[in-house]
Amino acid sequence: MNAISSVVQQPANDEVDLAALFHSLWEQKRLIALVTALISMMAAAYAFLATPEYEVQSVLRPAAIKDLDALSRTGVYKLTPEQAMQRVGATLESYDTRLEFFRANQGLFEALRQPNRSLEQTFERFNQEAFKMLLPDSKKAGNLSSFVGIQLTYPQDVDGVALLNGLVEYSLQVERERIAADLAVVIQNRLNQLDAQMAAARASYEASKEAKIAKLLEADNLKRADLQDELKALRQQLKAQRDNRVAQLDEAIRIAKALGISKPATPSSLGEGERMAQGNVIRTEVNNQQIPLYFMGREALEAERNALLQRRSDDFTAPRIAQIAKELRLLANNRQIEVLNKRENEDLFLKDLATWRGEAARLRNLNVDVSSLKLVSIDQVALEPLHPIKPKKALILTLGLVLGGMLGLFIALLGNMLRRKPETLALAHTA
Template identity: 30%
Template sequence: MPETSYSESQALEEFSQRLSSYENFRSFYEIKPDAINSIIQDELDTDSQIRSFFFNQISITPPREDEAPRTLSLQYNEKTNGPQILNEYFRWTEEMYSQVLVDRASRAVDNAINRNKAKMDAHLRAHQDDIAARIEILQEEDKIRIAELEDRLEAEKQSVVASREERVRILEHAEQIASNLGIEKPTTPRDLGRQTQDRDVIYTEINSRGGLPLYFMGVDALRAEREVIEQNLEEDANTQEIRNIESQLQQLINNRTIETITNRENQTPFIEEYNNLRSQNEILSANIISPSEIDIVSAIHWAYQPNGPESPRSSLIIALSLVFGSMLGVILVFILNFIASIKKYKKQL
């Protein structure tokens, strides 16, 4: 039990002190007055009689050695049932002391449980504060990340628009060249007319590197592509990079970690210290002790009614009187003879 550690010597010493306590004996009388009513005289003060009886008639002998037994003794007259008083007083004191030890242990357990509950509440409040701080940190990090991704997304969209505008510019330039060359429909260098060997080589080199110049597509094709791009110039782009950014934004907007923590109905399963203290309280609550389980002392010899009174003993007194009377007579005769001898001696002188 917490805070209730007793050695055998400590328990025995405290029990002996209770046996030697007048207040303890007075409580015994109040609970069991019939046990010692034979010593009470109605015309005298009851408390004074009980006090006198206790201090004059009852004694407990301390042991000469630590492990030696202690003796509880009582001097009583014929009207008093001494053995019954002594045995009942011993049993009652033992029962009361056992209950005292049980009450101390129960209070110690209750105090330990209450301290653990206070610590559990403190851990729960600290955990809730940590959760609130963690959510704030996650939200702030998400806010910063969302702002960065939105900037990236806007930049990517602007890059797509710029690419489209650049394409329109290139198409316009090619369309002008095609118009100047009179190319209405898609054609090839050979279809433009008779060409020299050098020009064939040049077009062959251009074709081998990146294809024919755009103006060979012809005015009609170039104009059609340009008009379509211009019509869709401001439409939302859907590139792979844009899709990746939008996916990351959606994950941050719907942060499952924050959502899960916020939706928890009970935070205690996630607090290790809280659960350890709760387990300790369950173990402490199971520590139920009854007075019958406590063994404080054992009576080696119970008080019993002797065959005769220890005092006064008439036969012993008579025998001693005869012995001392005879001795006194012999001494007296010896003294008288001695005195007579002295007188006789003086007369002879």
């Protein structure tokens, strides 16, 4: 019977307990308020006493084509606006560039110094926590143009605006110096290539000229040797012909002496005796055969033989000998070789040399002012922020108030549970 009554009374006890709970919490409202106020004060202390942190950013976009036209007109160094922006972005992201900027501008980082850390250690932590690169999201189709940005989060005592703008300008200057160095190396390499081409052309010209002179000399020597051989053979031929003629004359003289022919005669007159002519006689003889040489008479034949024996040279008898002498005289001096050897400025005869010299002169006279080269367009410079990003006071105060209230309620509930436990045990013992 007692068990049934306890079961029936259980819902009523729960309602009484809930009401008692709220009553107990109301009685501990001062404790809840005190805890809430304490946590809120701690949150407020953090919100108002914590070092504020600010955030600035700078955004770079590709420069206009005209800004890089002076570099493109060199003809040896090509750099598009997108490539220039990517190079500047890589320089901004470079740890070495940031460290060099830190070493050159330590005054901007003076507030970050800590007693137990070196400057490099201080910069290492600041570099990891403060800088963030801003890049376009390739997954979003709404990006109308590419850009590169850098974001800086810094404490209140640091001049973040000067630091970030200085870093951007320093990176631009570093990249300009790199481009100037690259341009100088490219130009020098091109000049070295042109010098090598001109030297090779000169060497090739000298070799070709020497080869041409050698060919001309060889041709002259060969022709001279052929003419001298022809001259020698022709003189031997003429001498042989003269000796043959002398032998023929000797034979004809002997026959003429035997026949008693002293004066030129004919075959028909040879058989007639001397007789007195009673009038003028006109004799005509027609003979198709060659008259033998002894009919010239002994006197004429001896005169011819003596002349042949006294002859010292037969050159005048052959017109070809005079022609050979002329040709040999012309071969004594090759005017083409003389002209080749007397060239004073042989560069004038080199192919493409004028083009190479013109290009070399243009490269040496290039005057590109890289120091004023606009590599990127600064779309957004770092400006002094209007309010810090940390701490967020309203959020911290709200969280402090909520957490303080929750902690106060928890403490009140815990205290209520601890007080009710002995009473519950006593009632259970009595039952």
